[in-house]
Amino acid sequence: MIYFNNDYCEGAHPQVMEKLLTTNMVQTIGYGEDQYCEEATRLIREKCGRADIDVHFLVGGTQTNFTFIASALRPHQGVISADTGHINVHETGAIEATGHKVLALPSPDGKLTAAQIQQVCDDHFGDSTHEHMVQPKLVYISNPSEIGTIYNKAELTALHETCRKNDLILYMDGARLGYGLSAPDNDLDLPVIAELCDAFYIGGTKIGLLFGEALVICNERLKPDFRYIIKQRGGMLAKGRLLGVQFTALFEDNLYFAMARHANELAMLIKEACIKKGYEFFIDSTTNQQFPILPDTVLEKLSEDFVYSYWQKIDDQRSAVRFCTSWATLPENVQQLIAAIEKL
Amino acid sequence: MIYFNNDYCEGAHPQVMEKLLTTNMVQTIGYGEDQYCEEATRLIREKCGRADIDVHFLVGGTQTNFTFIASALRPHQGVISADTGHINVHETGAIEATGHKVLALPSPDGKLTAAQIQQVCDDHFGDSTHEHMVQPKLVYISNPSEIGTIYNKAELTALHETCRKNDLILYMDGARLGYGLSAPDNDLDLPVIAELCDAFYIGGTKIGLLFGEALVICNERLKPDFRYIIKQRGGMLAKGRLLGVQFTALFEDNLYFAMARHANELAMLIKEACIKKGYEFFIDSTTNQQFPILPDTVLEKLSEDFVYSYWQKIDDQRSAVRFCTSWATLPENVQQLIAAIEKL
């Protein structure tokens, strides 16, 4: 069986494991105040082109999302998200468990537009009974989105401006950020994101680490006391060094982007094979997640050798599925998949 | 100016005030353990035809909703509600503030169907990754709904059965319950509701009391320790007697239903006047809230003498508005409104 169902089927990239091994017996202080976290912070600041950002290392994506949101909002404030957003669907109500409503907006392509945000603000603040409704305060976007689409610079700038105008916080979930920034049609980079977002995270779990996400807080007002909140929400690893070591491995020689490019390139091969075969797509993605719409008969056959994620039924005869590549995906496995697709 | 904008513009019905006055200097113990609360409980049990229900008196509707829901659910469980439901829109995220997600379903008529509930359960429990999503556990309905529509016995029975089948709790928000049970097309009554719902509340604030809602818990499993939760959530009035006294006034001679009928009858007059004039309705309501769609020019004129609630824009020339009647509405004021409508 060859797994294409997600991008976290294996452990960590060998360079990451190597670094964990060679530092294993070094004694450090705990809770992320060690030299490795310091070095990883330095590297991330360098990549973002800014010395004034705060960098915090957390264990997982759900944890990073709710910890940041819990820290940023007052009790009556809510989070605007695409209805397909991870926080709205796949975090078992983690945001609500911190007391905040997710205000879900329809989004066929997994992205939010500045116009949508402005409309929410107009509706809310224009209403004389707005105190009876949740106050929109934070805009949650994912880049790439849950379905692999990415924001371009113009879109992100528009969101940024709308947020500034309405005093909203713009937060980017970057669980798969590397894949987005390495996409062929991408025009964003870390410095631009650090300029346009109040906070965002650079995902490690889905791009080559055992685990770990690097939260970057750019907005001065959101920085105070954040480590208290990390501790309270269970995100402060006793051996915080593990995160520092791993992120150092990611960024000291651009391994992060190299891995992402590898995954994207293999994903494009799958995409092309499907296109050639005349298959449609659930969504046009340029990153490591591909969502072809395949005949159920083909899917049945493919599932003898390959594992993919079932996405949704399209009609009586076809379903959308997800094929995921990662740093660990072997080109020969992709070739095997393509051969199977071509043959069917 | 004559107010038709809501059903809580005045204080309490004179009989209620009278009873508050005559009992004012009697010394009682506090926190709802007095003789008046006991008597009101006895009366409500009698009206519901069941001695085994728990009755708790709370101050307001939002408070009653979140107190019951906080008591009934475990942290990972959510509430299914119509997207127009009061808890989803007009309680400033009170449910989320207790940690629970509201799972909002589309509902043009303000009601939920058994089929919708079953679909949510099928989707959730059929999904292999359901642990990543909020578990549906409680169905919140309002009767009448936010837009004045009511459930009939067949619909409520179907909801009840679907809830039993899927181990869901069925809870009815009865902020305006009296208006619903007094509607011309109603076939429900308190004993049937007590049989089909796990819990519901009989609203007093909007039907003649200064304030107060009587929560009825029918399901044995939901009863333990409820008074702790009331206290914790701020709903335990030191002078709890005030609720007992008021609800005794409501039910000792059926004042509750008399007031509701009065309001409904006046609402029907307004409805007929609009129909006669050829106006359409946003929704067909048989209770004390009427939602005619009126030309904006007419509305402008009406607003010189009458206060109504603006509901929503329908097209370039027309808007839906709400006219509300109550126990306190004077027939002559309704006649004045009708005359104005007929003239315009």
Add this chain to the structure above:
Amino acid sequence: MIYFNNDYCEGAHPQVMEKLLTTNMVQTIGYGEDQYCEEATRLIREKCGRADIDVHFLVGGTQTNFTFIASALRPHQGVISADTGHINVHETGAIEATGHKVLALPSPDGKLTAAQIQQVCDDHFGDSTHEHMVQPKLVYISNPSEIGTIYNKAELTALHETCRKNDLILYMDGARLGYGLSAPDNDLDLPVIAELCDAFYIGGTKIGLLFGEALVICNERLKPDFRYIIKQRGGMLAKGRLLGVQFTALFEDNLYFAMARHANELAMLIKEACIKKGYEFFIDSTTNQQFPILPDTVLEKLSEDFVYSYWQKIDDQRSAVRFCTSWATLPENVQQLIAAIEKL
């Protein structure tokens, strides 16, 4: 039976009831935006000698405490309180239910000292692992305290200065504030309290209202969006006018302080009778709550005619109890109690 067990055995002072009656049929807008709330706000601002304070009317004390605290704190911040504080003992964990720890300090007299507060700050911020502990941020005091003692101006000034120095919020629970400000040894008044506290509330439930507490927010930083939080936590009464009407009755002719003085004077008579008889006191209180230590044999006899609150066992033969007076206490009932004490 004559009740001395608490100060909320009856309904409201007749002048309050009268005002509720005469305004009963006036139509107003809801949720505390009516003319009565406006007038009550004006009166309270006048009494406090400041036009720049925000006044909000809530229903009960527990609700007022947790609503204000929820609004004021970030998730990692806690509340310093005397271990006997109402929020620490008698609110069923309402503060914790909003997510915040109560940091309880020992306090034999029910009060906190500036030195205690400073020590908590020194311990917390001096510790290198302070991120692992709750950050002290709000000081909760009650005046009078749970056991009837009061703060003088020097003590409150010292607390104020310590809070300023350590960037803490000073909040006074004034459930019985009137009794405190009317005590013979009191040197505080509303303007001084408004100057020294960041927020406080003027309790109505225990001084002559049916219910109601007036929260005064003095610190500019704590004002924004407070009405959202009231709504979310269930404190926004649909017929908010009821609070405006009642507080207007309290303050338009100083009824509030007249009632408190009445209660205090009667309490002093009880106190003197006990002293004359040679009984000790659990605590020396100059307000409407008196805590004599009486022989259990005497208590048994007294309980035939009088209801009091049992406080705690002192030794094998004696217990401390609480006698409470209020605006409603009849002088002849106090005389009867005194006669009984003298006789025993």
Add this chain to the structure above:
Amino acid sequence: MIYFNNDYCEGAHPQVMEKLLTTNMVQTIGYGEDQYCEEATRLIREKCGRADIDVHFLVGGTQTNFTFIASALRPHQGVISADTGHINVHETGAIEATGHKVLALPSPDGKLTAAQIQQVCDDHFGDSTHEHMVQPKLVYISNPSEIGTIYNKAELTALHETCRKNDLILYMDGARLGYGLSAPDNDLDLPVIAELCDAFYIGGTKIGLLFGEALVICNERLKPDFRYIIKQRGGMLAKGRLLGVQFTALFEDNLYFAMARHANELAMLIKEACIKKGYEFFIDSTTNQQFPILPDTVLEKLSEDFVYSYWQKIDDQRSAVRFCTSWATLPENVQQLIAAIEKL
């Protein structure tokens, strides 16, 4: 510098690292449903002598505590803990952030007694106003305690019986459980703990893993839906395999207890050296944490070569400090420390 300040200064035991390496490229499904978690669960069930226990792997101790407690309690229920308990002091209010009060009891030796628990229950349920107070429901103990002391079988049995009698949940924080079960004076083992506790966790972070705690739920009523809560609270690792792999390494050949014994033996050497020198102890510990009371002059000297944790000031000339050993502590480093102590 030689670190004795805690037991998590290094990475993981080499056998653990080895197993992570050799399994690194195996493709597995995510979220703890892989073969390694299955195997680790099997091993832990075997060690506990029971097939009917649920085993869940979480990342850290604070997370494990609040996730279990959030799952087990209703909103009005609280946790009884020693005042020195980790949840009461060093988790930044994580339990309160889930809505629950910690009811702290004085405990000079870091342990709770059955008599203390019974007293809390008598006080609470005997009081007529108990609905105004937090309901005690869960007893949190740590074994070893925060200061290295351990429970014996008689004590744990008494706690168990008191909990059964009062319908309380008994939960053991086993962050350092291995050290406790390997102490010379210990008479507990995993099967007995699984019999007497409703739930407990076997700590990995402080005994040789990179990270990871294995929560064991023994009580049937506490098992349902626990994975939902793990996900919601951020404890569900995408690469859950990492926990399965590590715990398999710990238990497939008793590495866990071998490491703990190693640490305890070295701790005893430090203890003896202090005793020989005539130093007193803050507490008599038989596990890997030792708390000698040393002259400040000696401490100053020692700190040139050794890192320890400062515990507390004892008098003008002496302080209690903590020396910690672990699986990674080198015997020669302990000898160096002892030599230094002897010399001073």
